Amino acid sequence: MPGVLLDNLAGRRTEKRPVWLMRQAGRYLPEYRALRAEKGGFLELVYDSEAAAEITCQPIDRFGFDGAILFSDILIVPHALGQKLWFEAGEGPRMAPPLVDGALEGLERAFERFEPIYRTVALVRERIGPEVTMLGFAGSPWTVATYMVAGQGSKDQGAARALAWRDPAAFATLIGAIESATVEYLIGQIDAGAEAIQLFDSWAGSLSPSQFETWVIAPNARITAAIHEARPGIPVIGFPKGAGAKLPAYARETGVDALGIDETQEPDWIHAQLPADLPVQGNLDPMLLKAGGDALDDGVARILASFADRPHIFNLGHGIDKDTPIPHVERLLRALRG
Numbered sequence: 001m002p003g004v005l006l007d008n009l010a011g012r013r014t015e016k017r018p019v020w021l022m023r024q025a026g027r028y029l030p031e032y033r034a035l036r037a038e039k040g041g042f043l044e045l046v047y048d049s050e051a052a053a054e055i056t057c058q059p060i061d062r063f064g065f066d067g068a069i070l071f072s073d074i075l076i077v078p079h080a081l082g083q084k085l086w087f088e089a090g091e092g093p094r095m096a097p098p099l100v101d102g103a104l105e106g107l108e109r110a111f112e113r114f115e116p117i118y119r120t121v122a123l124v125r126e127r128i129g130p131e132v133t134m135l136g137f138a139g140s141p142w143t144v145a146t147y148m149v150a151g152q153g154s155k156d157q158g159a160a161r162a163l164a165w166r167d168p169a170a171f172a173t174l175i176g177a178i179e180s181a182t183v184e185y186l187i188g189q190i191d192a193g194a195e196a197i198q199l200f201d202s203w204a205g206s207l208s209p210s211q212f213e214t215w216v217i218a219p220n221a222r223i224t225a226a227i228h229e230a231r232p233g234i235p236v237i238g239f240p241k242g243a244g245a246k247l248p249a250y251a252r253e254t255g256v257d258a259l260g261i262d263e264t265q266e267p268d269w270i271h272a273q274l275p276a277d278l279p280v281q282g283n284l285d286p287m288l289l290k291a292g293g294d295a296l297d298d299g300v301a302r303i304l305a306s307f308a309d310r311p312h313i314f315n316l317g318h319g320i321d322k323d324t325p326i327p328h329v330e331r332l333l334r335a336l337r338g
Helices: 004-009 030-039 042-047 049-063 076-080 111-127 141-150 158-166 168-192 209-230 244-254 267-273 286-291 293-306 326-337
Strands: 067-069 084-088 092-096 133-139 196-201 236-240 258-260 280-284 312-316
Touching (some): 004 133, 004 196, 030 042, 042 084, 049 067, 049 111, 049 326, 076 084, 076 111, 076 141, 092 141, 111 133, 111 168, 133 141, 133 168, 141 158, 141 168, 141 209, 158 209, 168 196, 168 209, 196 209, 209 236, 209 244, 244 258, 244 267, 267 293, 280 286, 280 293, 286 293, 293 312
Parallel strands (some): 067 133, 133 196, 196 236, 258 280, 280 312
Antiparallel strands (some): 084 092
16 A cells, blocks of 8 residues: 555645655764764765665654655766766765866766666665655756756856856757756666655756746656656656745646745745645755754644645755754654644
8 A cells, every 4th residue: 555645646635744854864863874984985875775775764764754765866867977976075076077068078978877776776665664655866957967067066056057058059968968867767766666756956946037947847847757658657746946936837837746845935825826736745944843842843833734735745845954853853743743
């Protein structure tokens, strides 16, 4: 029997509100920190299927969330496309060479780098119960491209934005390569046992409306259509962080099965703007979870009330902060489950 998370993704509102948290497997958990100290760096953990499966299951074992989100990284796709990838301690990802002109020539594809990720999915699916939904994911092309062009993260995604304006044909070629690899990657995750997938567009908010249409909506629409055609029945959750007033257009035009919303969006506005039957996911402020107390209870109650009449998956508006106290997560679950 599918769990309540899949029920809601299919448009069937349930009395029990399903919950999972973005970055629920990670540094706020002592068991994660212990395993990382034993195994080594972040990327080494991602490519160690047994360790990655253990990390994916840690929050399920501790909290009983309704969804297990694959422990991996959105930059696996550019790594498979041939860019070098490493993580600098305290500074985040680095990629070489930076694709400042958008050209992929000279990069040697290594799609075998997907195989350990598929193995992780399969190991987790074997371990978790049928009531827990296995969630796969990938970064959306725009967000992935921002890292590929700059060779690292940036505050304004300026290098990618400039390239998209300066040479839209070259940028479109880069987006197309990411898009194609992402479809293959997600189908592989589904075949390994993922029951739903999420497209993370963490930097969608940095684009103008016209660029948002071109580099966020259009590629996500093509990926969603390809997944629906290749693996009918697998729901796609779109998460365009920072989209703001562009969210209704994203929901209409991408064809996603559910819409993830960030903490900057007013739930009542979202509910009023979207089709009544479209499942939504979100959108508690991660800093509110970190703060805890009565304010956390009130925040949970407001979100539950706003989305009482539509399929809803409770989640954060972005990833859980690494300094979030575990008792605050436990309090969140008591507020949700009684």
